Amino acid sequence: MKGLSPWALTALGQFKSSKTLYSKNYGAISFTIFSTADSLWASVSDKETDPVYFRLCYVPAGLTDELIINEKEEKISFRINSAIGIFDVNVSFEAEKLGFLKYSCSFKPMDNVFFPFWPRDILTINQADYPVKPMGEIHVSQVGTRSGLLYFTLPERNLRVLYFQNLTSLSPYCEQTGTSLKEVVGGILPELGLALPATTNKPLKAGENIILSDAIVAFKIVETTKSDLATDYLDMLAEVYIHIPKPATHYKHWPGILEKGLTDLIENPGCWSMVGGNSYLNAYVSDYDTPPEIMVQLAVLLPLVDYSEWSGKSLKVMGTIKKGLPAFYSTKLKTLVRWHPAAADKLKGEEEQKLPMVMDSWYLHHPLLNLSRLAIKGDKEAEKLFLDSLGFAIKVAHQFKYEWPVFYKMDTLEIIKAETKPGEGGEQDVAGLYAHVMLQAYELTNDGKYLKEAEKAAKKLKKIGYKVMYQANNTAFGAGALLRLYKITGNKLYLNLSYRCLASIFQNVQLWDCNYGFGKHIPTFFALFPLSDAPYTAAYEEQEVFCALHDYLEHAQNVDILPAVKLLCCEFIRYLVERAPYYYPPFLPDEMISDEVKTGEVNRNLWIALEDIHDGTEQSGAVGQEVYGAGNAFGILPRHFIRFEEESFLIFIDCPVSGIRKSKNSVIFHAQGDPRILCRLRITTGEGVKMPKNLKFELSSASAELKPASDRKEDFEAFIKGGEKVKISWSRS
Template sequence: MKGLSPWAITAMHQLKHSVELFAWQDEILNFRILKTSDSIWISVSNLDIEPIFFRACFVADGILTEPILKKNKDKITIAVDSVLGKFDIAISLSKDKFSFLNYSCTLTPAYDLFIPFWPRDLITTDNPNATLKSLGEIHKSQVGTRSGLIYFSLPERNLRILYFQNLTALSPYAEQTGTSLADVVGGTLPEIGLALPKTQEKPLKAGIEVVLSDAIIAFKSGSIAESDQAVDYLDLLSEVYIKIKKPETHYLHWPEILKKGLNDLIDNPGCWSMVGGNSYLNAYVSDYDTPPEIMVQLAVLLPLLDYVEWSGKSLDVMKTIKKGLAPFYSEKLKTLVRWHPAAEDKLKGEEEQKMPMVMDSWYLHHPLLNLSRLALKGDKEAEKLFMDSLGFAIKVAQKFKYNWPVFYKMDTLEIIKAETKEGEGGEQDVPGLYAHVMLQAYELTNDKKYLLEAERAAKKLDDVGYNIMYQANNTAFGAGALLRLYKITKNQLYLDLSYRCLASIFQNVQLWNCNYGFGKHIPTFFALYPLSDAPYTAAYEEQEVFCAFHDYLLHAKDVEILPSVRLLCAEFIRYLVERAPYYYPPMLPDEMISDEVKTGEVDRNLWIALEDLHDGVEKSGSVGQEVYGAGNAFGILPRHFIRFEDEAFLIFTDSPISGIRKSKGSVIFHLQGDERISCRLRIMPDNDLQKTLKQKFKMDLGTGKLKAAKDRKGDIEAFVKGNETVKISWTRK
């Protein structure tokens, strides 16, 4: 062991002389509640193997009176009085797919109280001389304001453990003290877990009960060495997810949001620039200093196409965007380039990639992926641009041996920046994105050379472990490509790699609501961060992951994928529908939006998404208002609203839908997700045609009962279990 903190050494010494208050066990694990001079601990051991210790309560002034322990039907409560105030502890055990331990602790301070230090609540040994190997291995812990978790294993004790703090419950602590819950769960073995943020300016108020800890721990026991870390993580996380208290969702009328966003996208001059006689979308509102980018044009065009196909309407703005695509093709390089060639002289080099001929590795493939989608829908111009650029993409892949750097020169393939950080490799999810592009080419041409390229790239991901994610949307596209490769080849490796991509994504979500500071104004539960170290969540990446997860579930309809994958993908989708409107400035209070903007301008009345939403202690929108995130509403409406050409109503569900079958007077569809979670189903008049429902509806299949919605007059809704088939029928009133 390299070294220990004084608090770890003290805890280890005290545990040797602890007093047992209670003990019980399940089929595999032994649990003991212990009292030391300043803490209540829970010891957990795998039968006779050395235990680990969870601190349910820390009493800084020492436990001076005997704790009052009560055993209820399904939990144990302990009350501890101290000079500081009253501590109330609740401890419970459960056994489902895994063994679970829950403990929470609240404090009612006797005085206004500053917290200059708080020890972590987990130590993996009580032996100060333990070997490093015996302490275990941390696979993942909280970064920034992501989920407050630690995923670690103790191979010598045949345990893999997911420790999860419900940071939603700790938000009142942060609100009272003006602190952030970023990076509060972490540490170094053997001393890990939660350490409350230090309070320096605002104290906890006397007489107000506040939660200090709300933990749930899942234990997987058995032959850990033979199991897959990524699969175990997904399974443990999904089962913890079922047990945590989740926020209620609310209905927001996306057709109206879309209309406002579409009008602003088309009409606001800050969204557009003119180059060579063509109009191009800016990356950010009023960003006229940066040349048009091919990725931006296609990132908006494809969601618009989704909307047009769903609505039956035509949009002239799509013709405007498509007209400007061809000039991005370089006859010299035989590929699309990132920056518009006629405006490259605007690049000033203030960032590494803002130089002529410099390519960010994923930027080459993302436009090709979107062009291939257009091509597969019969767009011949898009097909030509796509096919004419494939040779260059393959040349680059083979040059870098399917290990892409961050930046390189397109004309020389010279590497400008090899790694994201020293020792962490380049853009490690690009092999999956490239495989997706190659599979699209294979589907378009039936030429097996593209399938071979996809497999070569995919196999490179086997060297990365499951910390694959560079950028969330590209990792999600890779997950879908690997699932498709598995379906084509039946090679189990590709399905396993698909799970690793997904595990990497679900390590970068925020499974709690930031109910402090500016965070009180918006829902943040299940928010996804665009990069593994990004300090904010971003509209564009979230929207693309949302679409990629929809496609993943559709491709998986005839594959027996992990139940945890179905649950987590469906739940991210459900909560994205809830959260996404809050990227639009008109949905936010003015004081929440930053006055300083890095790129372009922020128009607080414009229905164009902010790029960045931050922790509750920081203002949002400091990066800019991203035009390329305008696909938000156009991706949501076609996937969550069922419309009928001959009827003036819409059916909405926040769950992903599959298998829609329409007939006269009825519709049948399947809700994805997990039967332990209810989804919202709503029927509303199509306000473009009529204001009230003129039909009488009933649910012939599916749980739940249709009732009048409380928040919108004229709507009716029901709550239906996930993974159910629903039939709605109607007759004229």
């Protein structure tokens, strides 16, 4: 339905008598700054079409004629003295790979002041009597506390726009006013953008400078019929990412974290239940009311296998978990079931899926994927369980025509819940997860029927668009499967579909640091949400996406993938290594952790991850302490610490690396990532191990040198460029 707010209508009326302050052409794009009675605006167009308008600054008391303007190297700044305080505005425009508009506005109040309302800062029209058809379409807007961005197209103008509000800069506003940055970026075409959260209880303080807006806008002129939405989104997001300020990372000593987590996982009775003479991992600490789940056992076992292979250590707990797996196989259905059959009578149906024969679609395939990984490593029992269950998985795929519902009954295949929300389909990313399982079967057996199944499922994703994601980890597994299908078949459709999966993931992240409320205690930059509408980030899904993106980059070694994909994958991984420790309660202040817990209990001294980290205005850990998220450390060490059989030190790199070549006294590797971003390299030791004093290290790098680390006196550290080939040598004096 057409309609505008009074503030938009007022702005359109004022456009007719506006005053131009600055104007310049950048190639095909025209850029103008002008003032109206109560606002400072910028307009951007391709000269031949109507502009898009950006409100650089809103002044409720009205602008005066005494605007103080400074121009330096194509950066324009304004100071506005108003009745309520001083506004400072900085604006710049550049045309590199894309057109970029940057603008920020800060405010120093004359007195304590409340903002009960704030108008949005984008208008895509210049007259009130606008036609409906050319309005365009919003493809992404902020959900919850995800990135403060909008991705929209204006087809009549052949224009795609990615608007990014750096919410890190707005955190002090929320800290002062007790507000949240949930869903502050949004709106409906033609009126959208940032609307500051209303202040009703706490005012902005007199005399303190506070940022009200910090935006970067990327523009791309396209032939909309030929340019892929997902590819353009990834390209534009990567370029915006390079332009935004990013928080510094800090070294976390993962060997020590792992030892604590392994001890608690093995020894704490709250992590285990006994059924039929076997020990099984609980899903949540002290959750004895829910039967053991097959997914939980394998979600912990696989990272333990990774760690065991990397460290050379044999872990008895792995045998305990493996021993209990066959009990989940149903000879009647000829498949693994979700719940342990001997304890299924505990299920009371308090949730839709908590009934013995009800299957959540992705839960069927996730354990099969993990079993296939064990099978490919040579585990014969895992291979038998995997192959014996494939027939049922294929039967289900055929029944639902490769479009899986949310819940169904395993014995009858009756659909219990068809869609996540009305009109949004079922678990759409299961097609990619199923394709991954089938490719694993193809690799294991070389039977072409499994490859055909993978292709049939993958092609179903074509009609979905790029909002593929139901659950982030499964979408990431699907992206990897599609990349592998492209490598096997040469069909570029599958590569493009893998980009759609990744675009779906990267619209579900938080590219800002929540530095208000409880958020002050933890890093949140580049956090990932488990579901498209989840109100919190979650340890388990983040860890599995981390591993899946590592796998994606490994399979992409000889593929000419989008540079944006490599950049975004590497940066998510780099920041996950920084953030993941803050899922462990000992890293958090007590007041941040909820006293009310949905499932089981939270032991604040236990090195088992909380499931949920919330916005800074809310406590975390309310869902529970998830045992199946225990794989974090066991996945990070093998991928980010290089170990040597004959040496006591480790080499840590926070970005993904490839091409590791070890020799007696040196190692060579290639740091992935973007040359414009520095990666942390450190020489350290395992927990409780001393660095030999007679060791001397030499770093061969074009961009960095080793220096003693400031936080661990025996360590050495350097910052290398992404994409760089590095050699580290050592000798004994």
